Amino acid sequence: MTVIGRDRPGIVAGITRVLAALGANIEDSTMTRLRGTFAMTLVVEVDAEADQLEASLADAAASLGVKASVSPAVEDAGAAPGAHHVLTLHGADRTGIVAEVTALLAQVGGNITEMTTRLTGELYVLVCEVDLPPQRDSAIVATEVAQLGDRLGVSATLRPAEADVL
Amino acid sequence: MAPEVVALAEALLDTMRAHAGCVGLAANQVGADARLFVLDVGGHAKTRSYSGVVVLANPVLVEATRWEKGREGCLSVPDLTGDVKRARRVIVRGVIPGSGELRVVEADGYEAVALQHELDHVDGRLFLDRVAGAHALHQRQTYL
Ligand SMILES: [Zn+2]
Numbered sequence: 001m002t003v004i005g006r007d008r009p010g011i012v013a014g015i016t017r018v019l020a021a022l023g024a025n026i027e028d029s030t031m032t033r034l035r036g037t038f039a040m041t042l043v044v045e046v047d048a049e050a051d052q053l054e055a056s057l058a059d060a061a062a063s064l065g066v067k068a069s070v071s072p073a074v075e076d077a078g079a080a081p082g083a084h085h086v087l088t089l090h091g092a093d094r095t096g097i098v099a100e101v102t103a104l105l106a107q108v109g110g111n112i113t114e115m116t117t118r119l120t121g122e123l124y125v126l127v128c129e130v131d132l133p134p135q136r137d138s139a140i141v142a143t144e145v146a147q148l149g150d151r152l153g154v155s156a157t158l159r160p161a162e163a164d165v166l
Numbered sequence: 167m168a169p170e171v172v173a174l175a176e177a178l179l180d181t182m183r184a185h186a187g188c189v190g191l192a193a194n195q196v197g198a199d200a201r202l203f204v205l206d207v208g209g210h211a212k213t214r215s216y217s218g219v220v221v222l223a224n225p226v227l228v229e230a231t232r233w234e235k236g237r238e239g240c241l242s243v244p245d246l247t248g249d250v251k252r253a254r255r256v257i258v259r260g261v262i263p264g265s266g267e268l269r270v271v272e273a274d275g276y277e278a279v280a281l282q283h284e285l286d287h288v289d290g291r292l293f294l295d296r297v298a299g300a301h302a303l304h305q306r307q308t309y310l
Binding site: 030031032079081082083084113114116129131161162163164165166 | 187188189190212236237238239240241247276279280283284293300301304305306307
């Protein structure tokens with residue numbers, strides 16, 4: 001389900017109170033404030049159809065001034081194996097940065113698992129988590145990312161982000 | 167020191183070596199109630215300092231400097247990793263089971279991070295307790 005609307009205190013509490021009362025279990029979720037908008041995406045396990053759940057949330061959503069939509073979740077087949085990397089980019093804002101960077105990643109078979117962009121004044125910042133196919137030479141991709149950055153007039157870096165398992 | 171602590175340390179070393187890629191293990195990870203861990207970062211690609219096999223009871227962090235954020239996972243938390251701030255240079259003190267001698271370990275880089283991870287285990291803490299923020303928790307990739 002997604003919940004989105006003008007940010008204010010009490011959105012998470014108001015929505016999750018309804019979910020708890022329905023016996024719905026919040027599994028994975030991510031929530032963030034984007035400018036003045038608060039956005040939540042949640043995977044919820046509940047003994048109800050998507051439209052029933054959406055109807056149950058309607059009153060709470062209306063009083064909070066947010067829009068809540070529910071649809072059936074896809075079966076998680078698990079991510080394809082890949083080497084975890086982080087791409088960071090910063091520089092002068094212009095149209096098309098995200099499109100160009102993600103086109104390059106898609107072309108090398110990269111799978112984006114998380115991405116954040118922020119525009120502050122003229123400065124554009126992009127941070128993206130991407131899994132590269134195991135057979136892909138990440139040094140070559142890193143060079144291509146840096147070259148694309150040069151072409152776009154921004155600084156772009158791709159580096160491995162494998163966790164130390166201890 | 168009690169002989170059962172020596173036996174426990176040996177069991178921890180065996181378990182650690184039986185898991186590919188495992189460089190450290192604390193007693194409470196195998197359900198044993200003792201302030202004890204083993205560590206051996208030899209052969210790991212990221213190893214800088216190498217203190218050999220480290221087996222310490224009642225370990226204490228004496229000094230920690232050069233803090234940096236890095237990504238960490240744990241055998242006890244199979245599916246998640248997190249961004250955690252750790253010192254890249256540490257001094258750790260503890261007692262060697264058996265002889266009862268005091269040992270002081272000075273470590274850099276990966277070994278320093280691994281020592282702090284094990285010290286946390288000894289205190290009943292996981293890297294999850296130190297994650298840098300709400301968006302610093304990640305799904306762990308199975309690829310090694
Ligand atoms: Zn651990």
